[in-house]
Amino acid sequence: METKLRDYVYPILRNGPHSGLGIKCLKNWHPPTWRYRVGDWRFFFEIEEKQRIVYMIAADHRKEAYR
Numbered sequence: 725m726e727t728k729l730r731d732y733v734y735p736i737l738r739n740g741p742h743s744g745l746g747i748k749c750l751k752n753w754h755p756p757t758w759r760y761r762v763g764d765w766r767f768f769f770e771i772e773e774k775q776r777i778v779y780m781i782a783a784d785h786r787k788e789a790y791r
Contacts, residue, residue, distance in 0.1 A: 725765065725783060733760060733767055737778045741771050757781070 736744060737760065746761035750768075760767040768782040 728762065728765065729767070729780075729783070733762060736760070737769065741769070741778050761786075 736747075741747070741758065742749075748759050748761075750757045750759055755770055758769050758771065760769065764786050766784050766786055767780060768784075770779045770781060771777070772779065
């Protein structure tokens with residue numbers, strides 16, 4: 725999973741964390757939380773808009789993750 729994060733997930737989120745295949749803003753979550761689906765994995769993150777920082781808060785296999 726570490727390789728997938730470094731080589732695939734981080735570059736996508738760095739360039740466009742708000743939209744793309746598999747990226748979705750979760751409803752009724754505060755602070756706003758986003759989900760990125762990659763294969764069997766779900767990556768959850770928050771975005772600090774002013775500083776342009778993406779905080780990865782969780783990574784779960786799809787069987788364990790919120791849908």
